[in-house]
Amino acid sequence: MKPFLSRSLWAGSSLIFTSLTLAAALPASAAEVNVYTTREPGLIQPLFDAFTAETGTKVNVLFGKDELIERIAAEGANSPADVLVTVDVGTLNRAKEAGITQPIVSEAVEANIPAQYRDADGAWVGLSQRARVLYASRDRVPQDTITYAELADPKWHGRICTRSGQHPYNIGLIASRIAHEGAEKTKEWLAGVRDNLAHKPTGNDRAQAKGIFAGECDIALGNTYYMGLMQTNEQEPEQKDWAKAIKVLFPDAEGAGTHVNISGVVLAKNAPNKDEAIKLIEFLTSDAAQRLYAEVNFEYPLKPGVPPSDIVASWGALKADTLPLTDVAKNRAEASALVDEVNFDAGPNS
Structure with a gap:
């Protein structure tokens, strides 16, 4: 070689x-x-x-x-x-x-x-494949269904946490929103989500689960597979406690399907x-x-x-969005631009 x-x-x-x-x-x-x-x-x-x-x-x-x-x-x-x-x-x-x-x-x-x-x-x-779902507090979020659009609802003011809007996982989600709703509606939605954040975006997906466990926020964007990794983490058993504090909600399960x-x-x-x-x-x-x-x-x-796996199946059925992934890819540059345009990573009230 x-x-x-x-x-x-x-x-x-x-x-x-x-x-x-x-x-x-x-x-x-x-x-x-x-x-x-x-x-x-x-x-x-x-x-x-x-x-x-x-x-x-x-x-x-x-x-x-x-x-x-x-x-x-x-x-x-x-x-x-x-x-x-x-x-x-x-x-x-x-x-x-x-x-x-x-x-x-x-x-x-x-x-x-x-x-x-x-x-x-x-x-x-x-x-x-992984899905971009919502981690929700078992104690503070009674509902079991949700939509991505709902994240901009003022009822979630100060209750959402997430990693940077510029992270590829979030850019993919935003790009899919552009494909479904157009850039202008996605910009409005993104600004609404920003204003509902509990604090500036920070950390990784596991950190968002920790934030829910600590009471810093009630729902968070996260990838499905991190739940499994936290639930089975023997080296850092505190992550098991984070996972126990949250449930997985599959956004748009009754509509277009969850972004994957x-x-x-x-x-x-x-x-x-x-x-x-x-x-x-x-x-x-x-x-x-x-x-x-x-x-x-x-x-x-x-x-x-x-x-x-049995663990993944225990979170519920995944209805994946059938949007072609090539449509997501071609909207990524515009998604990144929107994140900067609404100053998403500066946090709420920016």
Whole structure:
């Protein structure tokens, strides 16, 4: 394989290189595949372990953040990257626009993943799904149904908390609102949500659950899978208490459906191990891997017929918005502009 650059050559980039322990004893001539990923190690490593156990193919992994797209582009024809595994349809689309992808051609992938979760040109394929839901206080929020539009209702004044409006998870939601309602109505809605915030946007999705537990707010935007991670967190058991204090509400369940986003994969343009890369992508869309996404990550499988985990199912049924994810992606720039225009991240009364 073409060697990865050492971490010291990318100081400050937060990149971490790992190689699977399952593959440590493989001979140098064994098949291998090189993965760049923005996913947290604990959420993706079990799937690579399973692939190696099934195929014997060594998976070399470089963990990083959004700079990985630019890195692959800068490496050009010499890039060792075979695939990029990342989250958010906007990031997947950005990889396509950066010219670092090649079409994923596989009958197995097409059979496993519905067309709405695959790029029309084959530049990316979805692997798992999460919903942008509302965490609600069990003690202070009696209702069990809600809409996204309702977040702008003055009855929630001082009762909502969220992370930055510019975070990709929130940008995706706002972009979907633009697709459904238009930019002007979305701007009005966003200003209403801003004025209902308990304080300036801060922290991550788990921090919002903590805020509800502490009584700082009553409802918060959050991704579904964080609930599962908090409910099962043995290393930080206080997070179990945060999860016990909240219930999951699926906005617009009786209407267009709850906004969803995906994790996904691209095949790198200059993949040196293309055959192995395709095999890995096929594995990630298979029943076995989709079940792992469900049980380990608490995400929704994209392959029809693979059920969510029991924990995820306990929150209630997900009726996903059928809005094409490409429509979400094309509205992301305008969504970001609206966040700045209404000064969302400055908090209420701004």
